[in-house]
Amino acid sequence: MSKKNVKTNLLNHSQAKVKLLGEYLKRYLNVISNDGYTKEINVFDLFCGEGLYENEGEGSPLVIMRAVKDIHFKNVSKSEFIPKINCFFNDIDSFKIEKVKSTIKLKSLYYEYFGELKFSNIDYKDYLQKLINKLNALKNEKAFIFIDPYEYKHIKTSHIKNLISNNKSEVLLWLPTQFMYRFESNGTPLALKDFLEEIVPFEKWTSSDSVWGFINQMKEGFQNKIGDNYFVDSFTIQKDESTVFCLFFFSPHIRGFEKMLETKWEIDKEQGKGWNYSGNQPSLFFQDKTNPLEENLSEFLSKATKTNGEIYVFTLRKSFLPKHTNEILKNWQQTSKLDVILKNGQKARKGAFYINYRDYKNEFSKVTLRLK
Numbered sequence: 001m002s003k004k005n006v007k008t009n010l011l012n013h014s015q016a017k018v019k020l021l022g023e024y025l026k027r028y029l030n031v032i033s034n035d036g037y038t039k040e041i042n043v044f045d046l047f048c049g050e051g052l053y054e055n056e057g058e059g060s061p062l063v064i065m066r067a068v069k070d071i072h073f074k075n076v077s078k079s080e081f082i083p084k085i086n087c088f089f090n091d092i093d094s095f096k097i098e099k100v101k102s103t104i105k106l107k108s109l110y111y112e113y114f115g116e117l118k119f120s121n122i123d124y125k126d127y128l129q130k131l132i133n134k135l136n137a138l139k140n141e142k143a144f145i146f147i148d149p150y151e152y153k154h155i156k157t158s159h160i161k162n163l164i165s166n167n168k169s170e171v172l173l174w175l176p177t178q179f180m181y182r183f184e185s186n187g188t189p190l191a192l193k194d195f196l197e198e199i200v201p202f203e204k205w206t207s208s209d210s211v212w213g214f215i216n217q218m219k220e221g222f223q224n225k226i227g228d229n230y231f232v233d234s235f236t237i238q239k240d241e242s243t244v245f246c247l248f249f250f251s252p253h254i255r256g257f258e259k260m261l262e263t264k265w266e267i268d269k270e271q272g273k274g275w276n277y278s279g280n281q282p283s284l285f286f287q288d289k290t291n292p293l294e295e296n297l298s299e300f301l302s303k304a305t306k307t308n309g310e311i312y313v314f315t316l317r318k319s320f321l322p323k324h325t326n327e328i329l330k331n332w333q334q335t336s337k338l339d340v341i342l343k344n345g346q347k348a349r350k351g352a353f354y355i356n357y358r359d360y361k362n363e364f365s366k367v368t369l370r371l372k
């Protein structure tokens with residue numbers, strides 16, 4: 001396919017990208033609009049593109065508007081209070097913005113009672129500072145920011161940190177990691193060097209033997225850079241044998257993070273670490289005989305006893321879900337390898353581990369788990 005077509009048709013890997021965006025956004029909007037606190041939700045798409053592609057594929061602005069429309073009508077039917085959902089679409093190309101505007105209208109994807117709908121066509125770097133100021137002034141509001149550039153030269157880790165440091169925003173960042181990886185092995189151009197340097201200092205960057213190792217280093221680098229108060233995860237989409245794209249997700253809130261992991265696991269029922277768009281092909285961990293979570297959990301618990309809250313956080317940081325940990329714990333309990341003790345020293349009911357958000361928030365130390 002020619003370069004032109006690559007930009008004017010929505011390709012399969014881009015479909016996978018916007019699918020993850022749409023699925024996550026549905027969950028995010030559902031949780032936030034029913035949290036009893038948030039009055040307005042702001043969704044920003046900073047490199048929004050043209051919306052509708054020549055092959056009728058729908059890009060991020062249309063996927064976002066569909067998620068907003070769905071949740072609005074779902075909320076109308078069951079909730080008394082519905083937060084406003086404001087959407088902001090930006091692209092440097094004014095032609096694309098006009099196309100997005102008219103397509104949203106044509107497809108009836110917006111009604112005034114959803115919230116505001118705003119368009120702009122300015123350079124990302126000029127948009128950024130205004131956006132950071134706006135985010136810092138949010139009160140009972142939340143923000144979700146989608147960043148989907150053609151080139152990594154636009155993005156810096158410090159931008160992401162500034163965007164989430166108000167503790168009210170989540171960021172989904174798409175990076176063309178396949179080009180980065182090739183550059184990493186073939187001699188790095190300056191712009192990329194600066195970008196990678198910002199994530200992992202030059203002397204600590206080890207040459208990766210696969211794109212997966214490279215992505216993992218980036219993820220860990222992002223995590224170190226933005227600190228432990230935030231959550232970072234990656235989601236890989238494999239286009240073909242040698243081409244892997246990657247979305248990075250940043251959240252200040254463990255609940256938002258859990259929702260993103262649920263979305264990943266749903267898309268890739270197998271491992272949650274990646275999704276092969278041509279179907280449920282064997283993925284990265286298909287041949288793993290040992291369960292990586294079981295190993296990690298066993299190591300974590302072998303050092304000291306842990307509370308339900310600690311295990312909840314540990315599970316998510318390892319990119320797994322509480323239900324996976326529960327399965328392992330159940331197995332250990334059945335084979336008499338595990339003790340679960342209540343605060344009063346009594347044994348907890350069999351199968352009750354309290355690894356979930358509600359107990360993490362309200363009863364972090366409801367039980368203590370100990371490997372025998």
Ligand SMILES: C[S@@+](CC[C@H](N)C(=O)[O-])C[C@H]1O[C@@H](n2cnc3c(N)ncnc32)[C@H](O)[C@@H]1O
Pocket residue numbers: 018046047048049050051058059060061090091092093096122123124125148149150154
């Ligand atoms: C990968 S495309 C976005 C695709 C879109 N998110 C989708 O799902 O269809 C990147 C977009 O960034 C825009 N762009 C390039 N440089 C930009 C800049 N400096 N500021 C804002 N937008 C820019 C391009 O016009 C292009 O539409």
